[in-house]
Amino acid sequence: MNRVQGSRIAVSAGLALAGLAVMLAVPVASAAAPTKKKPAPLELKQAAHAEPWVRYADWSKANWNDYNTLRQLASPPYVEPPKLDGPIVGDPKKGEKLAYDRRRGGSCLACHVLGPTTQSMPGAVGPDLSTYSQWGRDDQWIFNYIYDPRSVNPESVMPPWGTHKVFTVDEIKDMVAFLKTLNGEPKIFSNPLENPATRPLPVEDRDNLDPFVNNAMEGVERAKVLWGKAGPKGKSCASCHKAPEKEFKAWATAMPKYEPRLKKVMGVQEFVTRHARATTGDNWLMQTPENMDMGIYLHHLANGSAFNVDTKSKEAKAAIARGTKLFERKIGQLNFACLDCHSADKGANKWIRGQYLGELKGQVDHFPLWRTSRSEIWDIRKRLQWCNVAVRANELPPDAPEYGDIELALTAMSNGIKLSAPGIRH
Numbered sequence: 001m002n003r004v005q006g007s008r009i010a011v012s013a014g015l016a017l018a019g020l021a022v023m024l025a026v027p028v029a030s031a032a033a034p035t036k037k038k039p040a041p042l043e044l045k046q047a048a049h050a051e052p053w054v055r056y057a058d059w060s061k062a063n064w065n066d067y068n069t070l071r072q073l074a075s076p077p078y079v080e081p082p083k084l085d086g087p088i089v090g091d092p093k094k095g096e097k098l099a100y101d102r103r104r105g106g107s108c109l110a111c112h113v114l115g116p117t118t119q120s121m122p123g124a125v126g127p128d129l130s131t132y133s134q135w136g137r138d139d140q141w142i143f144n145y146i147y148d149p150r151s152v153n154p155e156s157v158m159p160p161w162g163t164h165k166v167f168t169v170d171e172i173k174d175m176v177a178f179l180k181t182l183n184g185e186p187k188i189f190s191n192p193l194e195n196p197a198t199r200p201l202p203v204e205d206r207d208n209l210d211p212f213v214n215n216a217m218e219g220v221e222r223a224k225v226l227w228g229k230a231g232p233k234g235k236s237c238a239s240c241h242k243a244p245e246k247e248f249k250a251w252a253t254a255m256p257k258y259e260p261r262l263k264k265v266m267g268v269q270e271f272v273t274r275h276a277r278a279t280t281g282d283n284w285l286m287q288t289p290e291n292m293d294m295g296i297y298l299h300h301l302a303n304g305s306a307f308n309v310d311t312k313s314k315e316a317k318a319a320i321a322r323g324t325k326l327f328e329r330k331i332g333q334l335n336f337a338c339l340d341c342h343s344a345d346k347g348a349n350k351w352i353r354g355q356y357l358g359e360l361k362g363q364v365d366h367f368p369l370w371r372t373s374r375s376e377i378w379d380i381r382k383r384l385q386w387c388n389v390a391v392r393a394n395e396l397p398p399d400a401p402e403y404g405d406i407e408l409a410l411t412a413m414s415n416g417i418k419l420s421a422p423g424i425r426h
């Protein structure tokens with residue numbers, strides 16, 4: 001798909017120039033509102049999510065208030081790791097157990113192969129450490145690297161295990177002792193799927209629009225029924241929109257967009273909540289089944305049209321700049337930025353445990369989607385929330401302005417790519 005993308009972008013750049021020429025030829029006022037439609041009615045006062053926001057029942061209950069989120073800065077500052085007062089005396093057996101403990105931030109196995117005892121499904125974002133005792137590192141170096149890799153490599157994607165209190169000083173010493181036992185004996189993988197060097201890359205070639213393949217396609221059918229169902233105000237969507245197939249044929253490809261009445265970027269799902277409140281009187285909060293189904297339907301109507309979000313207005317430019325800046329922010333106890341996992345010069349195109357990390361570009365053309373591993377429909381906001389909680393950062397409510405900025409920045413990268421929703425992913 002990436003190869004095709006280049007030419008599509010060239011085409012859309014050409015169109016943008018043509019658009020500019022048109023804009024220059026007409027007075028400013030009509031250029032801003034070419035179709036002279038009234039803005040869609042929106043309820044503007046309440047949140048679009050249930051308040052207070054409560055994390056999904058089957059997600060981690062932990063609270064990471066002491067660490068950065070996409071909204072607030074709270075992580076402890078970097079300080080130099082403690083100086084050792086002699087050679088490390090640690091328990092390599094204990095260290096081995098800790099290195100494989102999945103409850104400790106996915107632990108070392110998420111990114112490293114660690115010699116013959118390596119447990120199931122290691123990742124490969126970091127180097128294979130099976131020969132580590134031969135790397136010529138002294139104890140303080142190894143200790144420092146694990147305690148806080150920024151002490152050696154400020155660009156490291158490895159979490160600061162000591163500074164951020166995932167492991168104690170003594171536990172880190174035990175892991176140093178374990179790493180020093182790795183003398184070159186390799187892990188023998190009984191199955192090529194287990195070895196991150198030979199594990200086949202995931203290929204998503206299921207037909208996402210086949211209802212027998214993709215359960216989220218049922219959302220389209222459910223939404224068509226909802227469309228004609230009168231809400232508390234006695235009106236249904238159909239009362240005002242008789243032919244959604246025509247009227248909203250490309251609407252979703254221009255979303256998300258900056259909404260001046262809310263002073264933030266609004267996505268499809270938040271629009272559904274606010275517009276339904278203002279018209280039919282339904283209160284379909286974000287992440288509820290009705291909201292998701294309607295979001296799927298409105299995306300599905302636009303299938304085959306290329307994304308074309310606003311990247312030109314002053315507000316859109318500012319939002320994209322904010323979102324792009326947030327891609328770099330280190331968040332959570334595990335201290336990851338989006339780019340640590342999703343940029344090609346860091347974690348992208350590698351395995352983090354059993355998951356293959358994609359690049360940020362071209363990731364939004366298939367939302368909302370069916371997640372086969374969870375049997376759930378996810379919109380883009382839930383995915384962003386997951387990418388926060390996965391690094392032990394408190395997520396924000398789904399209608400958070402920060403997610404709006406990020407969604408617009410992501411979608412801008414997908415301008416020119418055709419929408420195909422609902423998607424299907426592992």
Ligand code: HEC
Pocket residue numbers: 099106107108109110111112125126127135137142145146149153155156157158159161175179
């Ligand atoms: C998110 C991926 C990730 C995780 C999880 C991770 N590492 Fe790393 N590690 C790396 C990367 C990438 C490097 C290569 C250098 C760099 O970028 O900092 C590295 C390098 C290292 C090194 C330094 C090698 C040298 O140059 O001397 C050690 C030691 C190490 N890791 C140990 C650990 C231990 C112990 C754990 C678990 C507590 C762990 N790593 C977890 C990604 C990770």
Ligand code: HEC
Pocket residue numbers: 037038039040041235236237238239240241248251272275276279280294298
């Ligand atoms: C009382 C009339 C009314 C009802 C009921 C109504 N809408 Fe609308 N809708 C409007 C108006 C007015 C607009 C703005 C301009 C236009 O498209 O005519 C609009 C616009 C839209 C748009 C385009 C938004 C944009 O940015 O221009 C979508 C999508 C939409 N409605 C979906 C729905 C859905 C889904 C429902 C049912 C929950 C619904 N509408 C119910 C009146 C209504």
Ligand code: HEC
Pocket residue numbers: 327336337338339340341342352355356357358359363364383384387388390391406410425
């Ligand atoms: C610790 C690593 C990690 C971090 C940090 C992370 N993600 Fe992810 N992300 C993943 C994994 C794993 C997946 C699922 C595999 C994939 O598609 O890349 C994923 C998937 C996604 C997807 C959906 C891809 C698809 O095709 O469905 C998007 C969009 C995304 N991430 C955006 C972000 C953004 C934006 C941030 C920063 C706020 C972020 N991620 C931070 C690991 C991470």
